[in-house]
Amino acid sequence: MEKHEVVRLLINFKTIEEFENFREFGLQELSMKEDLEANIIEDNSESPFYGVYFGNKLVGRMSLYKIDKKFDRYFEPPHDYYELWKLEVLPGYQGKGIGKSLVDFAKNLGLPVKTNARQRSDDFWKRMGFEPLTYQKERDRGESPFVWFPEGVSEQIES
């Protein structure tokens, strides 16, 4: 499958407008918009989102958030890692490897990656090299944590 270029998304009104095409548009996106309107953040500052464009159109995106190892409850030994959420490819652009290009980008940052496999996306995450963790109700609260381990990192066992 084709490899697609992944770029860091800049916070501006065009990006916010493109976000409205995605199913997950919530308080994270709204707060960006409000901060932009109130000049709390600068136009074209870096967002936590990465995306794939077809021409001028944003067709896939994900958010990446780096967690410090002192808060790590997933990996052994504890490790800085990325939380990946809101991975989404627009209908009409699915099946082209855009999701895989985004996930590969996250894996290539060199840290473990944790996501929540929602709505029966288990098979996708397994194809991406992710593994399900053992469900811990206090930690996971209904999530389905799937992780990707770089070499030398494994699952943290409940203490």
Place this chain on the structure above:
Amino acid sequence: MEKHEVVRLLINFKTIEEFENFREFGLQELSMKEDLEANIIEDNSESPFYGVYFGNKLVGRMSLYKIDKKFDRYFEPPHDYYELWKLEVLPGYQGKGIGKSLVDFAKNLGLPVKTNARQRSDDFWKRMGFEPLTYQKERDRGESPFVWFPEGVSEQIES
């Protein structure tokens, strides 16, 4: 709209089978099934899920999880509260007030309730009397936290 009876769901093979009809079926449900198969939990023990039946068929459900006030990052003053997730009504049974009956059940437990308004469900949660919080990126990590306050409780301000 009609008020529907809400019951605590018991963990048994029938419940697990009914869960497979819902879109959100992940590690939480799988771990219940494995614990049941391995006799780690007793047949017909109480689950964190509540549901509405039509005849013998489970048509709506939610999970409720009580959080101790020492972990509260949402309410002022800090308060024991419920996290509500996996609220879902099967297609064909929507628009009958089943979701509202489930949410009313949670509100009637007398504690604040916090949920994540996913996939543009904001309008639903507002109709249910919930309010969006101010997005805090370290706390919310992509979630859209909506809460219901009982009298005397308000939003916790970021310190």
